Amino acid sequence: MAVSSLSQDLPATKLFSGIVMYQWQGYWYPPSHLEAAMDVSKHFVAHPDDILLAAAPKTGTTWLSALLFSIASHGLIPKEEAHKLFSTHIPYSTLPEPLKDSGSRIIYISRNPRDAFVSLWHFSQKIQRGNSDPLTFEEAFEQFCEGKTAFGPFLEHVLEYWKASQERTQNILFLTYEEMKADTKGGVKRMAQFLGRSIETEEEVEEIVDMCSFERLSNLEVNTSKEKSPWAFFPYNSFFRKGVVGDWVNYFTPAMTERLDRIIQAKIQGSGLQFRFE
Numbered sequence: 001m002a003v004s005s006l007s008q009d010l011p012a013t014k015l016f017s018g019i020v021m022y023q024w025q026g027y028w029y030p031p032s033h034l035e036a037a038m039d040v041s042k043h044f045v046a047h048p049d050d051i052l053l054a055a056a057p058k059t060g061t062t063w064l065s066a067l068l069f070s071i072a073s074h075g076l077i078p079k080e081e082a083h084k085l086f087s088t089h090i091p092y093s094t095l096p097e098p099l100k101d102s103g104s105r106i107i108y109i110s111r112n113p114r115d116a117f118v119s120l121w122h123f124s125q126k127i128q129r130g131n132s133d134p135l136t137f138e139e140a141f142e143q144f145c146e147g148k149t150a151f152g153p154f155l156e157h158v159l160e161y162w163k164a165s166q167e168r169t170q171n172i173l174f175l176t177y178e179e180m181k182a183d184t185k186g187g188v189k190r191m192a193q194f195l196g197r198s199i200e201t202e203e204e205v206e207e208i209v210d211m212c213s214f215e216r217l218s219n220l221e222v223n224t225s226k227e228k229s230p231w232a233f234f235p236y237n238s239f240f241r242k243g244v245v246g247d248w249v250n251y252f253t254p255a256m257t258e259r260l261d262r263i264i265q266a267k268i269q270g271s272g273l274q275f276r277f278e
């Protein structure tokens with residue numbers, strides 16, 4: 001079925017990426033992902049060995065998937081399981097129930113909302129060439145605060161996975177971009193342990209970390225290319241920018257910081273979830 005017929009009764013709005021998005025089950029989807037998300041939620045066949053990497057946009061999927069594949073190719077995950085790694089931006093509440101019930105493992109990566117927004121903003125600038133009516137940074141920030149962003153509201157996306165990870169510690173590992181940056185080796189060990197694999201040597205861990213570093217990945221010839229990736233419709237080079245924690249200081253006014261912080265506090269209060277901004 002075409003997206004147009006699937007989405008005709010759904011709320012629609014043009015978001016700062018320049019793309020009209022549809023709200024389904026409480027979250028905003030680009031048309032290219034809506035049909036896929038609907039299909040997945042209905043027809044997904046789960047397997048207990050599945051390993052799902054989940055994240056809101058711009059929180060570290062590219063990095064984490066490289067680390068996961070690298071762990072797999074080091075034999076830390078048996079080869080026959082390697083093909084069952086996949087990644088998604090679909091929120092927890094919309095994941096297919098068979099996947100949640102199957103015992104599959106989910107690794108979620110979160111990032112502080114200020115940096116995630118700045119990263120999204122730059123990404124949206126890259127992908128919306130030709131948009132005749134682009135929003136300013138301030139207007140885009142307003143949309144983000146209102147939860148209007150691809151696979152958003154962002155805070156709800158993070159909170160749902162956070163809560164699920166607290167209830168299902170065996171099945172869901174909740175990581176953050178900030179802790180991965182601060183201690184990548186520790187993060188790789190946690191991932192391997194969560195997947196039930198022990199890491200043989202410290203050198204192996206270092207090798208995995210180095211192979212997936214921002215410097216190395218962003219300089220690979222394929223990743224400097226402006227060609228579009230077949231799976232995400234965006235140029236390969238759009239997935240790499242600065243790769244640091246705290247770039248928001250270069251963009252946020254004190255008023256913006258205060259406004260977003262009030263929203264964050266109201267949403268995460270009492271949940272135990274915390275964000276690190278530097």
Ligand code: PAP
Pocket residue numbers: 055056057058059060061062063115118119120122212213214215217239240241242243244247
């Ligand atoms: P996606 O949602 O489009 O998949 P995702 O990979 O989750 O994007 O996030 C992109 C961010 O991760 C970018 O952040 P920035 O805009 O603040 O720089 C990108 O630079 C960063 N990133 C990509 N690869 C790495 C890496 N190997 N190490 C650290 N950060 C990385």
